[in-house]
Each structure stands twice: as structure tokens, then as C-alpha cells.
Amino acid sequence: MMTRNKKIKANLSQSLLYLCFIILSGCSITTAKWDDQFGTSTRQNMYQQIIDPLAGNKQSTGYALDGRVAKEVITRYQNSYKDPAPESNNFTIGVGK
Secondary structure, eight states: OOOHHHHHHHHHHHHHHHHHHHHHHTTSOOOHHHHHTTTHHHHHHHHHHOSOTTGGGSOOOOOOOOHHHHHHHHHHHHHHHHSOOOOOOGGGTTOOO
């Protein structure tokens, strides 16, 4: 049968052992695979959205537009602010006109 001092020593040594395991577990690397790949998905999505990465280095020729068509576009754009589309009643959504 263990004496009181031996029980205290056994509990103390067991507690120290658990404490060492807890402290050492903080030193282990648990996310090595994730850290290596961090941000890869975001960078890949960004690169896929860029049509021409060297577009800033090229001299732009601009888009060709017929003079009459360009004038009509500008006129429609300017008139869209003069005569805005009438607002629909929110309570008649889905009701036929």
C-alpha cells in the first residue's frame, strides 16, 4: 500500500508529465500542408480573371466605332438622364400590363 507521500509524488510526477505533453504539443506543426498552399486559390482566381496580363505595356488602338453610331450612343446616354424610365409600382410585381 502506498503512503501519502508516495501518492503525492506519483500525482505530481503524472501532472508534470501531462504538462510537458501539453507544452510540447504547442511546438508541433499541424498545418504545414495548409500553410504551403495558403492563398493559392485566391491568386489562381485572380489570374483567371485577367484577360491580357501585358495589356498595360501595349499601345492601345482603341475600338473602332462608326461616327453615326457613336453620336447616337452619346445622344441616348445624355437623354437617359433627362427622361428617366418611369418607376414601377412595387406592389404590382408579376401583374400583367
